Amino acid sequence: MPSPCPEITIGLNESLDAILGGRLRFIQSRDGYRFSVDALLLAGFVTIRPHDVVVDLGTGCGVIPIMLLHTRPVDGVVGLEIQSELASQAIRNARLNGFERRMAVVQGDLRAMPLKGGAADVVICNPPYRKLDSGRINPDARRAIARHEIMASLDDILTAACFLLRKRGRFAFVYPSVRLVDAFARMRRFGLEPKQVQFHYPSLGSGAKLAFIEGCSGGRPGIRVLPPILDQGIFSINAPS
Template identity: 35%
Template structure:
């Protein structure tokens, strides 16, 4: 079942480069998928699989920065899968979107291996916290499929030397690292802190299939200027503003704390 036009808003990403339809009530992509896409060091002609692609924001942001990537998305909720297809077509970007549970991928995806697999898995364990009233929002935010399944499926779909990149709540970092087995190495962990002197609230973790390099805990990237919220205004640091408004990369080597 597809969303009705009256139930959707039209939102701008990357300073208006992308126009994306999202449900007015339900899961709405914010900065997280944009940050995820910015850390993917893809080249034109690379193949990219997004698990749990939602409305397609992360994949489309990556394609806007790296034209020529080949995009495949998997999304369990049929209405969001349809929305991802429509958003890709509306922005002139080719993306094959499959409506499927990532634990039961269609043959078309099982027959492929990818240079990059990206994911923004649900952040919250449903043993804790309250369930969202909207079913789509709940499916996007509350974990049903364990992180171990997300990482295992992603790892199996990677080419040798391919990269897995995941954004996750910082509190789930131990579970995320525990889900990564010996098939992946060269792990890089990028903490994202809301302000100077504040604990990280998000982490981006990247690993490479078949790599043997030691893990790296990178210097945190600070999201907002100042030590506290001081008014209703945009306060992103220049580095984050460049990512969100201009589609700049957020590299995981030589990361600048600003």
């Protein structure tokens, strides 16, 4: 597929996909890990204040940083990604969408954090949802790492978030609603007080599937429950434009 920018290469096993009516474009793997609407909803959920510095753990192809740069008043975003293929896509996507000066991509392991501590106002993560002993592990290593806690557990992610955050900084992530109690308990153990939560329902007749959670480093007790997200939220086919 020819690239819309001649200096940006798109591989034979990659696709070029557009969202938001073509305003943003993303290079993704055709048969590997591809982002879902969960990442887009998380970018809309997190609290962002003017001039915030954001770190995205496990950035994949860079969809969350690019969404934030396009829609929110952030100063800059750093995407940390352990997989070289995805890190390459994130770098190219930043250039493709014109954000290369405000978005940095670092290839590295959050368990051996290569970034400076205490420099982020916000840390965000769309983590693997499944424990290693739950469900079939995908034979494609790229998808398996994204879905199962192979390379990082929730405790690993919380450790990284606490290291990166400034005092009163915010950590936002999405997690299965059935693991909500586990998420809250672990957050408090790491000094991250849950401050707001929003549930995602696939349909009116179903129970909640996902919980979007935000906590504050050293925050006081008290949580706000936001209105529910139904189907794909503002990205649903019949949602108002």
